[in-house]
Amino acid sequence: MSTSAARSPAALTRHDLGAGQAVVFACIAMASIALLDLLGDGKLGVLFSVGFILVAVTTPLSVEVRALFAPGILPPLLMIGSILVLAIVSPSAIPAEGLADSAGTLQRLIAGVIDQATALVVGHLLALGVIAVRIMTAPA
Secondary structure (H helix, E strand, O other): OOOOOOOOHHHHHHHOEOHHHHHHHHHHHHHHHHHHHHHHHOOOOHHHHHHHHHHHHHHHHHEOHHHOHHHHHHHHHHHHHHHHHHHHHOHHHOOOOOOOOOOOHHHHHHHHHHHOHHHHHHHHHHHHHHHHHHHHOOOO
């Protein structure tokens, strides 16, 4: 007969990712989310916003405590990088009221970040909150 005991936090930390691994997985997740959102109506929308928030919150949960710097600065960089790639690859995917069809990449990038500003602020604040909790509850 085997007994199952709850794993200690120290045993669970062996499964934490490094900072580089977490950044790579976050980028892959955002690319997948953007692709799924574009398959719907061809524009970024609520799915992209919710997916971004989930990636921003999940990333600090998956890394080692001593590697929390990267997830702390990742949300703005991830948002800007995702929208920049979309502005280059598929400029029409970025919804922008009043933006000319001939708008350049930089204009589309700025419009996209402004359009997703709520998701960026919420995701970054939640990520920083998760980081604070992880630091306060880390074993000494």
